[in-house]
Amino acid sequence: MNPMRKLFIVLAAIVCTTCQTVAQESALKGKKVLFVYGGWDGHEPKQCHDLLKPWLQEQGAIVYSYDKLDVYTDKEMMGKVDLIIQTWTMGSISGEQERGLLEAVRNGAGIAGWHGGLGDSFRNNTEYQFMVGGQWVAHPGGKVDYDVNIKDKKDPVTKGLKTFHMKSEQYYMHVDPSVKVLATTTFNGGGDAPWIMGVVMPVVWKKYYGKGRVFYSSLCHDANDFGVPEAFEIMKRGIEWAAQSKEN
Numbered sequence: 001m002n003p004m005r006k007l008f009i010v011l012a013a014i015v016c017t018t019c020q021t022v023a024q025e026s027a028l029k030g031k032k033v034l035f036v037y038g039g040w041d042g043h044e045p046k047q048c049h050d051l052l053k054p055w056l057q058e059q060g061a062i063v064y065s066y067d068k069l070d071v072y073t074d075k076e077m078m079g080k081v082d083l084i085i086q087t088w089t090m091g092s093i094s095g096e097q098e099r100g101l102l103e104a105v106r107n108g109a110g111i112a113g114w115h116g117g118l119g120d121s122f123r124n125n126t127e128y129q130f131m132v133g134g135q136w137v138a139h140p141g142g143k144v145d146y147d148v149n150i151k152d153k154k155d156p157v158t159k160g161l162k163t164f165h166m167k168s169e170q171y172y173m174h175v176d177p178s179v180k181v182l183a184t185t186t187f188n189g190g191g192d193a194p195w196i197m198g199v200v201m202p203v204v205w206k207k208y209y210g211k212g213r214v215f216y217s218s219l220c221h222d223a224n225d226f227g228v229p230e231a232f233e234i235m236k237r238g239i240e241w242a243a244q245s246k247e248n
């Protein structure tokens with residue numbers, strides 16, 4: 001065989017093998033993930049945990065599950081985790097628990113969550129909301145039909161995805177202008193708030209809090225909503241992005 005042709009085949013084989021390795025290796029492999037679930041039961045925190053945990057483990061993550069906020073005061077745990085996933089709607093957090101959580105993220109742990117489990121927790125705690133980058137305030141009309149528009153088509157979290165439809169709560173949020181918005185939704189003025197017609201609202205964003213990566217999606221009111229493939233895919237990719245927080 002022509003030596004150049006042979007070299008080409010060898011190089012092509014190396015490139016293909018590398019591609020396969022990259023494709024198979026999840027950013028979650030070997031990552032320590034603290035999964036905290038609880039709060040208002042209408043958001044099905046346990047069901048959502050039970051849905052996501054097997055996927056996290058399939059990606060090679062080591063998952064520590066807790067249904068109590070007191071784990072945030074465990075300095076050893078908070079110092080070692082790469083990522084915190086929290087689904088805890090409303091409820092209250094003690095000063096010590098909040099300090100433990102915020103300090104871990106400021107020091108470089110990532111945090112990821114969705115809907116009210118991250119964006120409507122601990123309504124009295126403004127520093128917590130400063131970390132998340134937004135706070136739920138309303139979902140006019142309850143469960144409504146709406147579209148999610150991909151705003152950032154280059155970001156790895158939303159790349160390749162197209163506009164998709166949800167029939168669920170359309171979150172109206174107070175949002176930190178410093179977040180990087182990846183997807184939005186437009187309110188049609190239905191329900192009980194006609195004056196918000198035409199408002200374009202962030203749905204998915206990423207940001208930093210100190211050294212920590214923060215990922216948020218307002219989608220997925222309950223476990224059933226994860227059945228919308230794009231909503232689930234965005235959450236998976238956002239979790240993978242946040243899990244690499246300490247690699248910076």
Ligand SMILES: [Zn+2]
Binds near residue numbers: 115169221
């Ligand atoms: Zn909800």
